[in-house]
Amino acid sequence: MRRTCVIVLLLFTGSLHAQLIKGKLFGESEQGKEILPGATVQWITEGAPVIVNENGVFQIPAAGITDKRIIARCNGYLTDTIQWDGAGYVSILLKRAPVAMSGVTVTSKSGNLFPNTSVVQMELINQRELSKAACCDLAGCFGTQASVQPQTTNVVTNSQELRILGLSGVYNQVLVDGMPLVQGLTYTYGISTYPGTAVENIYVAKGTTSVLQGFESISGQINVDTRHPDESDKFHFNAYINSFGEKHFNANIAGAVGKNKKWHSLLALHSVQRAARTDRNHDGFLDLPLLTRYMAYNKWKYGSEKEPGFHWQLGVRFVNEKRIGGQNNYREDNDKGSGNIYGQFVQYNQPELYSKMGFRFSEKHLTSFSTAGSLHQQDSWFGTLSYRGRQTLGYLNLQHELLWKQHSLKAGISYRYLNTTEDLGLSVPDPAKTYIGKYITQLRVPGVFAENTFRWAGDKMILIAGARLDKHQTEGYYFTPRTMLKYAINHRHTFRASAGTGWRQVNLFSEQPVMLTSSRNIILPATLKPEEAFNWGISHTWRFNLGANSSGTVSADFYQTLFQRQIFPDYDADPAGIVIRNLENASRSNAMQIDASLVLFRQLEVRAAYNYLYAYRKEGKEKLLLPFNPRNRVMSAVSYRTVNNRWQADINAHWFDKMRLPDTRNNPEQYRRPAESEAYITVNMQGTFRIKSFEFYAGCENIGNYLQRSPIISADNPFGPYFDLSSVWGPTRGREFYAGMRYSLGKKK
Amino acid sequence: MKSIFSFLFVIASLCISNSVSAQSDTSAAKAVVSVVNLTCDGDMPTIKKQLLNQDGVESVAFTKRTGGASDFTILYNGQVISIEQIRKTIEDTPGCDDKSSKPYRVKKEKPAKTEKQ
Numbered sequence: 001m002r003r004t005c006v007i008v009l010l011l012f013t014g015s016l017h018a019q020l021i022k023g024k025l026f027g028e029s030e031q032g033k034e035i036l037p038g039a040t041v042q043w044i045t046e047g048a049p050v051i052v053n054e055n056g057v058f059q060i061p062a063a064g065i066t067d068k069r070i071i072a073r074c075n076g077y078l079t080d081t082i083q084w085d086g087a088g089y090v091s092i093l094l095k096r097a098p099v100a101m102s103g104v105t106v107t108s109k110s111g112n113l114f115p116n117t118s119v120v121q122m123e124l125i126n127q128r129e130l131s132k133a134a135c136c137d138l139a140g141c142f143g144t145q146a147s148v149q150p151q152t153t154n155v156v157t158n159s160q161e162l163r164i165l166g167l168s169g170v171y172n173q174v175l176v177d178g179m180p181l182v183q184g185l186t187y188t189y190g191i192s193t194y195p196g197t198a199v200e201n202i203y204v205a206k207g208t209t210s211v212l213q214g215f216e217s218i219s220g221q222i223n224v225d226t227r228h229p230d231e232s233d234k235f236h237f238n239a240y241i242n243s244f245g246e247k248h249f250n251a252n253i254a255g256a257v258g259k260n261k262k263w264h265s266l267l268a269l270h271s272v273q274r275a276a277r278t279d280r281n282h283d284g285f286l287d288l289p290l291l292t293r294y295m296a297y298n299k300w301k302y303g304s305e306k307e308p309g310f311h312w313q314l315g316v317r318f319v320n321e322k323r324i325g326g327q328n329n330y331r332e333d334n335d336k337g338s339g340n341i342y343g344q345f346v347q348y349n350q351p352e353l354y355s356k357m358g359f360r361f362s363e364k365h366l367t368s369f370s371t372a373g374s375l376h377q378q379d380s381w382f383g384t385l386s387y388r389g390r391q392t393l394g395y396l397n398l399q400h401e402l403l404w405k406q407h408s409l410k411a412g413i414s415y416r417y418l419n420t421t422e423d424l425g426l427s428v429p430d431p432a433k434t435y436i437g438k439y440i441t442q443l444r445v446p447g448v449f450a451e452n453t454f455r456w457a458g459d460k461m462i463l464i465a466g467a468r469l470d471k472h473q474t475e476g477y478y479f480t481p482r483t484m485l486k487y488a489i490n491h492r493h494t495f496r497a498s499a500g501t502g503w504r505q506v507n508l509f510s511e512q513p514v515m516l517t518s519s520r521n522i523i524l525p526a527t528l529k530p531e532e533a534f535n536w537g538i539s540h541t542w543r544f545n546l547g548a549n550s551s552g553t554v555s556a557d558f559y560q561t562l563f564q565r566q567i568f569p570d571y572d573a574d575p576a577g578i579v580i581r582n583l584e585n586a587s588r589s590n591a592m593q594i595d596a597s598l599v600l601f602r603q604l605e606v607r608a609a610y611n612y613l614y615a616y617r618k619e620g621k622e623k624l625l626l627p628f629n630p631r632n633r634v635m636s637a638v639s640y641r642t643v644n645n646r647w648q649a650d651i652n653a654h655w656f657d658k659m660r661l662p663d664t665r666n667n668p669e670q671y672r673r674p675a676e677s678e679a680y681i682t683v684n685m686q687g688t689f690r691i692k693s694f695e696f697y698a699g700c701e702n703i704g705n706y707l708q709r710s711p712i713i714s715a716d717n718p719f720g721p722y723f724d725l726s727s728v729w730g731p732t733r734g735r736e737f738y739a740g741m742r743y744s745l746g747k748k749k
Numbered sequence: 750m751k752s753i754f755s756f757l758f759v760i761a762s763l764c765i766s767n768s769v770s771a772q773s774d775t776s777a778a779k780a781v782v783s784v785v786n787l788t789c790d791g792d793m794p795t796i797k798k799q800l801l802n803q804d805g806v807e808s809v810a811f812t813k814r815t816g817g818a819s820d821f822t823i824l825y826n827g828q829v830i831s832i833e834q835i836r837k838t839i840e841d842t843p844g845c846d847d848k849s850s851k852p853y854r855v856k857k858e859k860p861a862k863t864e865k866q
Contacts, residue, residue, distance in 0.1 A: 022826070024804055034802050055801050055808050089829055091804045260845075307794040 019063040023090030024056045027077045033093055039074035041092070043067065044081060048491045079549070079602070119453075119462050119486040120209055121496050121539040121557050123147050125202040132639055132650040133686055134240055134699065134738050135196030136248050136272075138162075138224065143684055144637040144652050146593060146609035147204050148222065151628060154513045155711055155728045156325035156344045158289050159188050164206060164220035165559050165591040166613040166629045170504070170511045171533070173209070173217035176224050177315060179354045179372040180214055184420050184441070184507045185391040186350060186376050193295055193319045193350075194224055197238050197250040198268040201225040207537035207559045208482045208500035211449050211466040212399070212410060215480045218502035218533045219561055219589070226315070229254050229264035229301045233744045240740035244288055244733070246275035248740075263302050270295040279328050280734050281707060283715040287733050289325035289344075305358055305366060312357040319350040326383075327718065336381045337427030342718030344517065348378035348389075364403040371396050382516045383718065384430075387509070388423040411450040416470075418443035422509055424516075432576070435522040443505050444473040462486045475530055478503050492543050496557075499536035506531060506567045508580065515569060519723045521577040529582050532564040552598040561589040568617065571726070575666045587626060589615040605639040628729055630657035630679075648688040650699075655681045659729050664713065671713050671722040677729040680706050698739040705735040777807050777824040780832050783856040784839055785818045791845040793819050796853060799842040805829030818856060 025041060026033040035056025040049035043060070045067045052058045060070070068084040070092070077094035084090065123145055135141045139160040142148040149163040161169025174182040174191060182190040203223040213221070232254035240248040249271045257263040274290040281287065296318050303311035324332050326343030335341045351374065358368030371394075378389040399412030420441040426433065451466030467481040482500025489495070506528050509515065515522055539557030546552060566586040570579040590613070597607040611633040616623040625631075637652035658676045665672060686699030708730035714722040784796060793811045800809045805826040812820045823835060836855045844850040 022807075024806075026802070032802075055806070057807050089805070089826060091829075303791075307791070309790045309794075 019061055020059055021062050021084070021088060021090055022057065022059050023092065025052045025058060025072055025074070025092045025094070026056065027074060027094045028096050036074045036077070036094065039072065039077075039094075041070055041072045044069040044071050049073075118205075119464050119484045119496070120205045120498060121207065121537070121541075121555075123204040123206075125204065127200065130196050130199065130202075131648075131688070132637070132652075133684065134242075134697070134740060135199075136240060137192040137196070138194045138199070138202075139191055141196055141199070141202060143654075144607065144635075144639075144650075145204070146595060146611055146633065146635040147206060147220075149633075152728055152732075153188070154344075154517065155725055155732055156285065156289065156517065157189075157323045157346055157513070158291070158325070159513055160192060161187075162191060162222060164204070164222075165561060166589050166615045166626070167219040167561060168511075170506075171218040171502075171531075171561075172220040172222060173213065174222045174224070175213060177226055177313070177354065178213065178223060178356070179370065180216070180395055180416075181352055181354065181372055181374055181393070183393060184376070184418055185348075185378060185389045185422075185510045186374060186393070187507065188510045188513050189321060189323070189346070189348070193293065193321065194226075195248070195250050195268075195270045195295070197236065197252060198226050198270065198297055199224055200227045200231075206539075206557065207535050208484060208498040208502075210464065210484075211451055211468040211480055211482050211500075212397075212412075214414070214416070215445075215447070215468060215470050215478060215502060216504040218504070218531075218535055219559075226297070226299060227252060227254070227266055227268065229266035229299050230256075232266055235743075235745035237743045238740060240738060242275070242736055242738040244275040244278050244736065246288070246291065247273040249273075257300075263300060265301075266297075266299045268295075268297040268299075270297075274324075277328055281709075281732075283710060283712060284327055285712055285715055286325050286328060286330075289323045291321070291323050293319070293321040295319045305360060305368070308360050308362065310357070310359050312355070314356075315352075315354045317350075317352045319352075320348075321350075322347045337384055337386060339384050339428040339719060342383050342723075344380070344382050346378065346380040348376060348380075350374060350376045354395075366401040367399070368401070369396075369398050381427075384426055384428045385436075385516055386423075386425040386427065387516060388425075389420065389510070391418070391420045393418050406455045408453045409450070410452075412448070414447045414449065414468075414470075416443055416445040416447070418505075420507060420510075424509075433521050435524065439509070441505070441507055442473060445470045447471070460488050472505070472530060478530075478532075494541045494543075496539045496541075497537070499534075501532065501534050503530050503532040508567070512569055514726045515578055517723075517725045518578060519719075519721050520571075520574075523574065523577045523579045525579065526582060528567055528580065529565060531566050533561055533566070534564065535559060535561045546598075546600070549602055550598070550600045552596070554597075555595045556593070558590075558592045560591075563587050572663050576721075583617075585618065587615065587617040589613070589626075591615075603641055603643065605637075607638075608634070608636040610634050625660040627660050627662055630659050632657040646690050648690075650686045650688075651683065653681060653683045655679070656730075661727055661729060664724070664727065667713070667722050671724075673713065673727050677708075680730055682706055682731060693744055695742040695744075696740075697742070699737070701736045701738070702731050702734060706731055707734050708732055778827040778832075780823045780825065780835065782821050782823065782836065782839065783818055784821055785854050785856045786852045787814050787817050787819055788852070789845055790814060792853070793821075795845045796821065796839055796842050800835065800838055803830055803834070803838055806835070 025036050025039050027036045037052055037054045039052045041058050041060055042049040043065050050058050050060045070082045070084055072092045072094060073079045074094055077096055080094055082092055129144055130141055133143045139150040142150060150160050151163050153159045153161050163169055164172045205221045207220060209217050209221040234255060236252040238250040251269045254266040257265050272291050272293040274292050275288055278287045298316045300314040305311050323346040327341050330341050330343030332345050335343050336345050354372035356370045358366055360366045374393045376391040380387045394417035396415040399410055401410045422439040424436050426436055447468050447470035449468035454463040464484045470478050480501050484498040487495045537559030541555040543553050563586050566583050568581055568583050568586060570581055573579045592612040595609040599605050613629050613631060615626040615629045617626055634655040639650045641648040658679050661673055661677055683703045684701045685703060686697055688697040711728045711732045713724035713727055714720050797809045800806050807824045810822045839853055839855055841851055842853055844852045
């Protein structure tokens with residue numbers, strides 16, 4: 001009996017001893033190896049993933065494990081499988097993943113993710129995702145996702161906005177490195193001035209977001225995270241040309257600066273050279289504007305906010321752009337303001353600067369001060385209308401962060417400054433256009449804010465509750481409460497919910513540029529008040545693994561936006577005018593998205609998304625659908641790359657349901673358009689070949705050559721009363737081939 | 750009666766073995782070392798990072814720099830890394846200002862002890 005007891009004792013002791021394995025996970029680095037906090041280790045066939053802590057340590061239970069292989073995963077490194085030999089301590093070293101020629105480490109999973117750690121429903125578009133298309137500018141970077149819908153706001157100059165939840169782009173907040181630099185006059189063309197090569201990641205958040213960045217975001221937030229000076233390639237070059245003859249050139253140079261190598265700097269240069277004059281649909285108008293752009297961006301970084309002491313990030317950017325569109329024979333040197341040849345000419349200079357500095361006193365205390373400013377000087381012509389815009393933008397934010405227990409509190413003060421002067425004139429006098437004159441728009445908004453992040457049950461439940469109080473210079477105080485909740489039932493299922501308000505001041509002409517092109521008068525019966533809205537939403541994300549090397553995500557969300565006050569250009573009230581009105585409880589948007597993605601053997605990525613959108617405006621008891629919003633929309637994308645990452649093929653398709661169009665029943669027969677658009681599909685494709693430091697890519701957009709017929713109403717008489725650019729709902733360029741080359745020189749040490 | 754004793758013996762042994770086993774699995778040695786020749790507030794994070802990149806080092810905490818010195822409290826797995834290796838790691842850490850120098854020195858070692866984490 002005693003012998004039996006001893007044997008049992010030894011067996012149990014042995015098994016108990018092996019129940020918890022401790023280890024460290026490292027990744028290859030220039031210095032040899034470094035810890036990988038946030039990475040995961042997991043038994044190959046069972047058990048939940050264990051997250052590696054901030055010191056690189058993990059503990060994984062081993063009781064009852066039959067297949068003794070551990071899988072270690074970390075973005076940017078090759079996933080590895082290790083046979084456990086029974087030791088109580090395991091050390092794992094992961095190799096770096098192959099580096100794509102774009103100079104970006106290929107992540108181990110799909111580049112288009114719903115980050116599990118985010119409290120809001122957020123979509124991350126990283127460099128791997130951006131490499132699936134030419135991504136010449138920001139508006140072209142959303143081809144493989146369904147949350148953001150680029151929409152043309154003026155077909156002649158090809159200005160675009162990014163829509164979220166079916167609402168105009170003005171209702172989401174576009175941030176650059178967390179700073180609200182795209183605002184007012186910089187909104188019209190601003191998103192096009194960031195080339196994909198200068199972008200590290202794009203974070204798309206739907207619905208209510210943090211109060212820390214301001215009061216504006218209503219439908220969501222798009223944060224453009226520009227290239228990191230301390231992580232970028234030493235040198236990167238990209239050249240691109242499309243079948244219209246438009247050429248893009250980009251060059252990035254990054255490196256450590258100074259004797260002690262404490263500063264890191266990135267210089268990004270970007271240029272677009274104009275296309276050939278093209279009119280494939282023979283309507284007498286150029287299919288795309290002649291665009292010339294020069295951009296220089298210099299970003300500096302010192303230290304890290306995660307470590308004690310001082311850190312600073314500084315960005316300086318300058319943009320010079322010229323857009324020329326209109327009739328084929330329009331020449332900007334002679335025809336600006338001409339009453340015989342219709343054309344649009346936009347030229348602007350835009351210097352901007354931002355700074356984010358902070359001091360971490362300890363692990364619990366961090367104080368940071370952010371400031372940003374920009375100037376915008378624009379001279380333009382829209383037919384016979386001259387438009388001269390000048391804008392000064394300023395932003396200050398002082399914030400302190402306190403970690404208490406497992407929670408964190410951020411509080412501070414902010415100041416927003418905007419001064420816009422818009423001078424409108426006519427080269428050919430027209431007494432019917434009573435809106436001609438000078439407009440001065442100001443924004444002076446001091447504010448206070450506080451936001452607490454509560455963390456419970458080991459971050460299973462996270463609640464962000466925040467509010468801000470801002471004082472508008474004429475409208476008084478605005479209180480903006482917002483809250484976001486994330487609850488992870490387990491590592492597979494995560495629920496999120498959010499609710500909050502937002503408000504914003506309207507900059508009419510920069511946000512509705514197509515109005516300036518209209519032959520109608522613009523009627524402003526009352527002073528425009530800030531727009532206000534409430535948004536709430538829920539979402540569920542389900543992650544699953546299919547064996548060791550395949551995984552999937554299914555996500556579903558629903559968001560509703562209710563406008564308490566909204567500015568609306570009414571084209572129907574007056575046939576000769578556009579009436580701009582403050583509308584109370586004007587419109588509502590219900591948006592649902594179901595998104596499924598699969599990554600098979602780290603080589604094949606398949607994604608499909610469905611969007612349902614019901615956005616309407618109340619007119620009495622009648623609900624009028626908002627124009628240019630398809631009720632149903634489907635996106636699908638497939639990406640395949642070979643094991644050695646040398647070849648890659650990408651294809652994506654977008655199907656758009658019918659959309660309601662502006663009412664043109666009052667026009668003569670030949671200038672009327674249907675009440676609804678056609679349903680249509682566009683398919684895009686790209687192939688990529690990588691060899692050594694080079695990457696060659698070529699593709700075709702809109703393979704089916706789908707074209708909206710006669711997008712410009714009264715194109716034959718652009719100075720007539722029915723000339724109208726506001727009915728553009730589909731592709732106007734047709735099929736577009738492109739090819740390009742990228743060259744990268746090593747990672748920065 | 751004999752079987753009851755045997756049963757109780759097994760239970761007691763299991764309890765003991767469980768606690769011993771748990772201790773050996775989750776416990777770590779703790780060492781407090783004083784590092785001198787620190788010239789800026791970036792030195793401590795630099796040393797901490799270097800230590801954490803070593804196998805067996807489970808956590809590192811340091812005190813505020815006073816008179817060019819700071820105390821580092823290190824939890825480590827004594828079966829994987831020794832206190833001598835830890836000291837060598839600190840003294841081999843490149844300087845925060847001048848990467849080619851190795852300015853840090855371990856002034857003294859307070860007696861290491863094993864205690865439950």
